[in-house]
Amino acid sequence: xxxxxxxxxxxxxxxRPDPRIEATISAALEGCPTIINIGAGTGSYEPPQTVAAIExxxxxxxxxxxxxxxxxxxxxxxxxxxDDCADxxxxxxxxxxxxxxxxxxxxxxxxARRRLVFLTWDADVIADKFWLLAEYLxxxxxxxxxxxxxxxxxLGLLTRPVVTPVPVPHDCADGxxxxxxxxxxxxxxxxxxxxxxxxxxxxxxxxxxxxARLADDxxxxxxxxxxxxxxxxxxxxLGYRLVIAAA
Numbered sequence: 001x002x003x004x005x006x007x008x009x010x011x012x013x014x015x016r017p018d019p020r021i022e023a024t025i026s027a028a029l030e031g032c033p034t035i036i037n038i039g040a041g042t043g044s045y046e047p048p049q050t051v052a053a054i055e056x057x058x059x060x061x062x063x064x065x066x067x068x069x070x071x072x073x074x075x076x077x078x079x080x081x082x083d084d085c086a087d088x089x090x091x092x093x094x095x096x097x098x099x100x101x102x103x104x105x106x107x108x109x110x111x112a113r114r115r116l117v118f119l120t121w122d123a124d125v126i127a128d129k130f131w132l133l134a135e136y137l138x139x140x141x142x143x144x145x146x147x148x149x150x151x152x153x154x155l156g157l158l159t160r161p162v163v164t165p166v167p168v169p170h171d172c173a174d175g176x177x178x179x180x181x182x183x184x185x186x187x188x189x190x191x192x193x194x195x196x197x198x199x200x201x202x203x204x205x206x207x208x209x210x211x212a213r214l215a216d217d218x219x220x221x222x223x224x225x226x227x228x229x230x231x232x233x234x235x236x237x238l239g240y241r242l243v244i245a246a247a
Contacts, residue, residue, distance in 0.1 A: 016173050017044040017045050017173065018169065018172045018174040018179075019173070020169055021045070021119070021172075022045050024164075024166055025045050025090070025092065025117065025119060025242070026047055028115075028242055028244050029047055029049070029117055031087075031114070032049065032086075032087035032088035032114055034049055034085075034086040034087045035049050035088045036050070036052050036053075036079070036085070036088070036090070036108075036111055037050045037054065037090045037092075038076050038090065038091045038094065038108060039055065039076060039093075039094025039095075040053035040054060041055060041060045042060055042063040043064045043065055043068045043069075044092070044174065045090075045092045046090075047090070050069035050090075051070075051086055052069060052070055052071075052081065052085075052086070053069045053071040053072070054075070054076065055071055055072075055073060055074075056073060056074065056075045075098070076091070076095075076098050076103075076108070077100045077103040077104050079108075079111055081111045083110055084110075084112075084113045085111050086111060086112055087115065088112050088114055088115040088117060089108040089111060089112040089116050089117070089247070090117050090118075091116075091117070091118045091119075093120065095154065096120070096148055096149050096197075097197070101157070105158065108247070109159075109247050113247060114246070114247050115246065115247055116158065116244070116246075117242070117244050117245075118154070118241075118242070118244075118245075119166065119241070119242055120148075120151075120240075120241055122151050122239040122241055123144055123147075123148035123239070124151075125237070125238065125239030126144065126178060126238050127144070129239065130178050130181065130238050131230075132184070132214075136210035136213060137211070138210070139203055139207055140198050140202045140207060140210075142202075143198055143201045143202035143203075144177070144198045146201075147197065147198065147201055151163070154243065158243070158246075159245050159247070160246045161244065162244045162245070163241050163243050164241065164242045164243075165240070165241060166240040167235035167236060167237050167240075168235060168236055168237075168238050168240060169234065169235050170233060170234055170235060171183075175192055175195050176195075176196065177197070177198050178238040178240070180192070181236055181238060182231065182233065184218060184223055184227075187211070188215055188218075
């Protein structure tokens with residue numbers, strides 16, 4: 001079964017695009033009038049110039065808006081597209097789910113004439129900076145590290161890559177893993193957890209004690225006392241990275 005046939009059932013409600021992150025991605029694609037969106041999901045962050053969306057999960061495809069780009073049920077490693085068919089290729093928070101990173105990158109380079117754009121994360125940064133993984137959920141920290149694509153591995157496959165940090169706003173609209181860093185009670189919500197791949201791949205029995213401790217710390221006020229420095233922060237660098245490379 002494709003992971004997102006299960007994980008993606010709540011995506012249209014929990015994983016809405018954040019306009020600030022969307023603007024960052026859009027700027028990276030300037031000068032590319034045609035785009036292939038790979039691992040397109042429900043269409044979050046999909047630019048209007050997208051001519052084809054690639055997505056392996058029929059559950060995700062079924063949640064795409066009616067006016068979105070045509071979706072092909074396929075995988076990144078085998079794109080059903082001709083060579084040089086678009087100006088750019090986009091991959092948003094998806095490379096960690098590919099079974100063969102090298103093949104997926106090669107396919108993006110094959111179909112794109114000019115530019116490749118990725119939104120991904122640096123697992124080393126998030127492991128050190130994100131309180132949820134560092135303090136409460138060591139099993140999720142291990143699962144995240146195992147799931148993530150190491151930045152040096154990704155960059156080593158690309159041509160002239162440029163890496164830019166993408167800070168997470170305190171009120172981020174998109175419910176990805178670290179989106180609720182200033183809204184900790186959200187991590188106790190099963191609907192929020194259902195939209196995060198790190199919760200899907202970690203052992204739930206190992207997560208339960210940490211989540212119970214988080215609930216206690218929130219009820220007692222301990223979390224706010226220990227993380228007072230976060231309460232006035234507008235954004236935080238938690239390891240999310242925009243990578244732009246030549247095709």
